[in-house]
Amino acid sequence: MTDHELIWRIAGGSGDGIASTSQNFAKALMRSGLHVFTHRHYPSRIRGGHTYTEIRAAADPVKSRGDGYNFLLALGDSFARNPQQEAYYGNEEIKPLSENLDELREGGVIVYDSGLLDASEIEDFEARVEENNWHVFDPDLRSLAREHGREVMRNTAGVGVTCAIAGIDLEWIEDLMTDAMPEKILEPNIEILHEAYEMVQEEYDVEAPDVAVPEGEHDEEQVLLSGSDSIAYGALDEGCRFIAGYPMTPWTEVFTIMSQNLPEVGGISEQVEDEIAAAALAIGASHAGVKAMSGSSGGGFALMSEPLGLAEMTETPVVLIEAMRAGPSTGMPTKPEQGDLEHVLYTSQGDSNRVVFAPGTVDEAYDQARKAFQIAYEYQIPAIVLYDQKLGGELTNVPASHYDREPNPSLGSTLTEAELEDAEHEGGKFARFQYDPDNDEGVSPRSIPGQKGGRFLATGNEHMPEGHISEDPDNRVYQMNRRMRKLEAIREELDSQEKSHQTQYGPEDAEYGIMTFGSNQGTVEEAVDRLNEAGHSVKALGVSDLMPYPENEVSEFLESVDKCLVVEMNASAQFRGLTQKELGQYGEKLSSLLKYNGNPFEPAEIVEGFEVNIVEGGDLPHTRTKFVPAAGD
Amino acid sequence: MSAFSAIGEEREIDRDEFTPGLEPQPTWCPGCGDFGVLKALKQAMPEVGRTPDETLLVTGIGCSGKLNSYFESYGFHTIHGRSLPIARAAKLANPGIEVIAAGGDGDGYGIGGNHFIHTARENHDMTYIVFNNEIFGLTKGQTSPTSPKGHKSKTQPHGSAKEPLRPLSMSLNAGASYIARTAAVNPNQAKEILKEAMEHDGFAHIDFLTQCPTWNKDARQYVPYIDVNDSDEYDFDVHDRAEAAEMMRETESALHEGKVLTGRYYVDEDRPSYQHEKQALGEMPETPLAERYFDDDYEWERSYDSFLAKHK
Structure with a gap:
């Protein structure tokens, strides 16, 4: 567990403003000099349902969600329709508090809105608080917000309380609110922020918890972006001025960003009747001389299968985006998974002839989206950027200079x-x-x-x-x-690229390897750090090039280790299968750690998976992750 | 200067220019109505004043999809049912080119029906020719969306239980702004209608009766035909939606009683095309997007300058 970090979780119902509040708070922490990383958890519904966003902030770079968290702000689901224990989905109103307790670290802080939530409805709440040495703050945020503004502003009250307990200067929050809020609501929000801050300082012992925001400093200007932002900006900088799409979570984010920005740069966005049309429009626009893209998530991408094959056969350049979510079928629409790898590699009749990149981080998403366009237009081939709800939605700070690049509007292999x-x-x-x-x-x-x-x-x-x-x-x-x-x-x-799309991490001469693809990269790297600190000898390889497969780099990596654990978010070890198929060997060297419960890996789960299975040869004590041994083991 | 010098070029155009230099032997059967479409289209082009280099003919799958194999222009022979989304995007990318889409009744009214409805609804400035032979020809005679009720085929051995689709009525309801029906056996009318359709600024839909002498002998040759605009028997205003709707319904019903009615059914010259609607909203540039990629002086916008500030 990393010390000196704040992992703040704000929980409420969908529609309670969790996303915007957490985004502003993350940006304020970034501006104060910290590195930040967010993790979103939300249901597939418009109003209500248990949702949270976690912000991890530290003085050193953070590249993954943490193991659990240490500060809960439970606002309560103000849209809960059936607050009954015996209801099918349980008492929804209390969930922002009750559902989050299992992952709260020892000594952590709980702030809950007593204006909406009654902790006594939770079984053994007092006992658990005592056992885990949690510090509980129960201000009536709802009343405070109502008194000075409107009820929805209890988010701001919660942020004020957080700042008082974690020792965050209100100036950072105020600055950000001034930038982000329309004047009409700014004043009451600032008032509520201060009221809440002072109220908690007066009525509670804010010094009691050992949870404080660290101090940090950036050596260059930072920007807070998600993987979806990065993909969209990569496309725009590569001269993409046409997008066609149909809404589907989580791909909708890229589609929305592009649709909002394209008119500003004289581009065209088309929301069309279905994903077959969407892919076909991108092909039609590209055929007529425009750099074009489309995309979807699993189900919509399935509809794009035939147009994708048409682009291969007619050699029409096109870039498609696939934002994976848990399948099969409608699956779990807002939950991350990496189960569409084989789908994206092989869908459409005939021999597949396409390029697939799966960026591992927010900055790689920009670089590889650009590379996808360059390759697509140079080689007249469809290029696909494969990512997931995790990378698409996570916000992190990246040096602004990373995006300070020249545009490349070239149509590639096109004659005048x-x-x-x-x-x-x-x-x-x-x-x-x-x-x-x-x-x-x-x-x-x-x-x-x-x-x-x-x-x-x-x-x-x-x-x-x-x-x-x-x-x-x-x-x-x-x-x-x-x-x-x-x-x-x-x-x-x-x-022959100067900077490979694959990322090696850890000591070169390590005994063991951990390999992954796409968005798990940062989490695997954090696990590698911890394993080495614990005395193991481990290095990691994060793979982004999935077609064509980077045979040389992966072979070299696998040759250099005794055993390798392949980490991926699906149930059938698709990436491990691809690796064995492409390299024709290593079946006895590769074992798998799989997770497909709807939540991304925490670093500790990889550490545990490695120690229990690779080192000790035992069994995992739970079902959150699954180990599949190497051939012959 | 345009990177596409064929667009808008003023010169004499000969209909022979639309015959490929190396012409593949047609895969169409002798007596096929598809020849009539090809001939009428070749005749209409010079009159519209568009050359092969500035024309994009996008087709679907089926016998009709082969149209651009025998017609000289830029061509895109796509996949079953998807000619319209490809064609309309090409038009958005470069409104200077003449875009024609073509396919059969299965292609346009069956598998591609959703695209048909939405392309008509959006009123893209293009011409859509549906080769309607009331049958699946290339796959050897199965019942199609326009086959009459009771039509027997290998896949409907007891006869189709379905009412045939009404293409003209569907087109009107979806939003097409020029709707006509013509027949391969009437090349002069077909040529005139094709010309009007291409000159029309909006989505022009032509239901083109093309006899299939091999698989749909019931339909005979779609003769004798009556031009509803010329006949004293029929009196309606093509600019009046309600009158057009009634005439369309009568025409669709009459076909299955052996009476072939053709002509222009609906013309709406006031409705702006999709391009104009989109440009009015500021969502489409005034200069064709495709030109920009060949313009060395264009200063390409960067995300760093345009969008990054909000992330700081």
């Missing part, structure tokens, strides 16, 4: 009219799909409708160089080989 004059033509048509055996990259540049002399036929059928449909066996093999060759060229390009 002047270049088309010299290009090869066949019977009046431009030979857009040429198979020159000396062309190692396999790319045949394209023309754009409206260009003089660029006419060709794009078709989902197998086709000749100028596009005419053909089932000639030789042409089939030439065209197929050429298209598949592009993946090898992309693999080489990715291999």
Whole structure:
């Protein structure tokens, strides 16, 4: 457990303003010089239901949620419809307090709104408080908010109480509220903030808990962004000016950010009838000469299968985003999982011919979204950014300079009219799909409708160089080989990048490895730190390139360790399976630690999974995670 | 200067320009109505004044989907039912090009029905030709969304229990602003209707009766046909939605009693096209987006300058 950190959890019902309050609070802590990282937990409903956001703040960089947390602000679900213990979903009103107690650390702080919640309704509350040495504060935030403004402002009262207990200067909060709130509500909120702060100092012993916000300082300007923000900004900086989509959690975030920003930069956003149309529109826009994207989550992405194959066959550049959530089917719409890996790699008929990146962190999300566009347009191939509710929704501080880059609006392998004059033509048509055996990259540049002399036929059928449909066996093999060759060229390009998409972490000569893909990267790295501190010898590899698979880097990593634990959020060990398929070996070296209960890994679960299974060869004492041993074990 | 010099070029256009230099042998059966569409389209193009280089013909799957194999222009032969979303995005990306979408009745009214409704609703400035032969031809004669009730096929051995879909009425309700029905056996009317459809600023839907001599002998040749705009028997105003609706319903019912009615059914010149609606909201640039990627002087916006401040 990391000392000197504040992990603040604000809990209430959906619609209680948990998200905006926590976002402002996280930003205030960032501005005060701290590193922050948030974790969201929310239900699939508009109003009510147990929801919380956790903010972890420390002087040193934080890259994961923590193990449990140490400060609870329970506002109560003001939208609870059936506050009965015997109701199907239990007493919803009390859940922001009752549901969060299991993960509260010893010595932690509980602040709950006694205007809405009655702690005596919770079984053994007093006994648990005593046993865990929790410090309980029970101000009536609702009354305080009503007195000075409106009831919804009890969030602000809760923040005021938090600041008094954790020793946070109100100035940071006030500054932020001034930036974020319209004038009309600013004044009562500031009043409530101060009232709550003073009231708690007068009526409670705020010095009693050993929970205080640390002090820190940034050496350069920071910005607070989510993975969704980063993907959207990456797309915009790569010259993407067209998006088509259909709402689906959690992909909606990227779609919303793009839709709000595109008109400002002269771009177009289209919300359409379904995801088949969404992907088809992106393909149509790209075909007509615009950098375009679409995306969805699992169910909507399933509908994109056929257009995706069309983009592969017609070699139309397009970027698709897939925000995974727990499946199968509708699954758990607001909960993270990594169960769509195989779906994204292989969906659509025929041999798949696409690029898939799964960024591990918020800053990687920007870099890899940009790379996805660059590859898609250079190699005329669909590129997919695969992420999940966890990366999409988590906010963290990133140096602002990371985004201070030059735009790249290039359409990639596209000819101008002047270049088309010299290009090869066949019977009046431009030979857009040429198979020159000396062309190692396999790319045949394209023309754009409206260009003089660029006419060709794009078709989902197998086709000749100028596009005419053909089932000639030789042409089939030439065209197929050429298209598949592009993946090898992309693999080489990715291999030779100055900064690999894969992230190695920990001592190079470590005995054991932990491997993961996508959003678990930061959590795995924190687990590696702790394992090494505890005397183990462990290093990590976070993989982002899933197609083409980074054979060399992964082989090297696996060759260098005795055993490797593969950490992923699904039930069938899809990433481990992919690794074995791509490398053709290591079945006896790879074991799996899986989690698919709807919550992302905590670092301690990986530490425990490693110690219990790899070191001791025992069994996990619970069902939150699942261990699958290596072949032969 | 435009990166697309074919767009808006003023010159004489010969209909032969729309015949491919290397013309693949048609996969259509002798006597197929699809030849009539191809011929009428080739005739209409020079009259509209658009050249092959500035035309994008987007097709679906089926015999009709092969139209752009035999028609010289930029072509996109897509997947079953999805020609419309691809076509309308191309038009948004570059409104300067002439966009025509085409497909069969299964493609447009069945598998792609949702796209049909929404493209009509949005009123994109494009022409949509539906080859309506009341049958699935390429897959060998199964009952289609427009096949008459009782139609027997290998997949409906006891006859279809379903009422046929009413394409004109559906189009009107969905929001198309130009709706016509023509027939392959009437190339002159077809050419005129195609020309009007392309010149119309909005979504123009043509239900094109194309006889299938192989799989739908019941429909014969869609002859004799009556042009409802020319006939003394029919009197309605194509600008009047209620009168148009009534005429459409009568036309759809008459077809299954062997009476082939054709002509323009509805024309709304006042409704702005989707592009204009979107531009009025500030959600679409005035200069075609596709031009920007070829404009070396364009200063591309950066997230860092435009959007990062709110994250500080």
